[in-house]
Amino acid sequence: MNEIRTIAVLGAGTMGNGIAHVAARSGFRVLLCDVAQNLLDRGLATIEKNLGREVTKEKLTKQQAEEARARITPVLDRESLSGCDFAIEAATERFEVKSALFQDLDRILRREVILATNTSSISITKLAAQTSRPQQVIGMHFFNPVPVMQLVEVIRGLQTSQATYDAVQALSVKMGKTPVEVNDATGFISNRVLMPLINEAIFAVMEGVATPEAVDKIFQLGMAHPMGPLTLADFIGLDVCLDIMRVLEEGTGDPKYRPCPLLVRMVDAGWKGWKSGRGFYTYS
Template identity: 50%
Template sequence: MADIRTVGVVGAGQMGAGIAQVSAQAGYDVVLYDVSLELATKGVEKIAAGLDRLVAGGKLDAGARDAALARLKPADGVNDLAPCDLMIEAATEKEEIKRRIFAQVCPVLRPDAILASNTSSISITRLASGTDRAERFLGIHFMNPVPVMKLVELVRGIATDEAVFEQSKRFVASLDKTMTISEDFPGFIVNRVLIPMINEAIYTLHEGVGSVESIDASMRLGANHPMGPFQLADFIGLDTCLSIMQVLHDGLADSKYRPCPLLVKYVEAGWLGRKVKRGFYDYRGETPVPTR
């Protein structure tokens, strides 16, 4: 089996850019692909700005920054992914979008290339079944923000080849990340525990037990969480939280995973959190203000 030398990342948003950055810093050549060269180029620019901040803060030397940037290439079309030994999909958490991406990239990739999804909750076995390489498909789930968070969940589908899984372990270790191995069940480990906790916090608000501020303060100071559940939900994106809750509810058929109606209402309103400057907090002023 060929060594992993070139990594392709599909999706130049926050997650994809983060995966591309840590891969380039670890010495891999990286091809960053999105629906247009313009978006891929903006992703590389975002990475460059992040590396500049690390240099300014004394956490990275300028030579290492320049070397990482030299390994990054924005893709001018899907054919630029052809040399990749490993391709990681980091698109939005919608199964139909991921399936369309795999249908697009599989004919371009070499038969021996490994295909991975950064999905945070969707069945790896089911995603793999729609590709031409189920035995070379797995989940590599990075945490957000990727350059900061140390954990990566590795998820093996029912058909994932053992040698491919072992090679993927070595890849994750080379990024200076800590890995956990999860079985292929809805939400895996992190989101199976985390997102229902956020959903329960929203139910607690919905039922009038406490306010946004009191619930966040209670979990920060009473449970020693670094962020309150509403702060965290806004950071993750309320649309992503809802998508994961729907995957859990559909996949496990248990009423305890029913998305809170208030979460649904916020998503329907387009109040998705920090990325649109309004969620459970309003971020349009100097300091965040609760919206409920």
């Protein structure tokens, strides 16, 4: 594998801008790519705000923050990613979107470049099969907020080579993260356990067992969770939670992963949590 100096990040949303932030802060040049200028502008504004917060907290100097921001270049044209040494995809959690993106990256990037996906539930093996370099496809699942959370789930597909895994493990460490190896199974570890917990909490609300506030307080005070499952669901995005539950249900064929009807109705109503201003709670 060639030395990694320039990283392409596909998607400037919550996860993508967080990954770009951490990569640039770690000294890598970053090409942050999305499909519309307003999405790039919003992502860059978030990065600048979060870098400023790190300066205020004395985690970075003002000069270090300015240098990190200067390493990030926004791009709309995917063809301009051709010189990148590594790619991380952070697009919508839907197979058809990621599959099309991986086919495009496979065509554009040099043959030796690794294609990583930040998917939190979709099969790495299935994504890898959409490319002509399946041995160089791997999962690199960061956690939100990316600049703060230490974990990266590193997921091997059936075809992923040892060289690819070793390169991604080393890159994770260079980015200040702790990589944990996970094999390719629907939902991996984090969401295979977390999403059914959130889904069951939503069932409890739908069935009138308790209010959202009560459910969350029980997990905070009784299980020492830093936030309750419904607050966390709002933070993740209820639409993302629903997409993941559907992947789990389809991928395992097990009805225990059936999304709660209340979750489906809330997403249909546009109540997606924090990002939309309303979920289980209301946000200004």
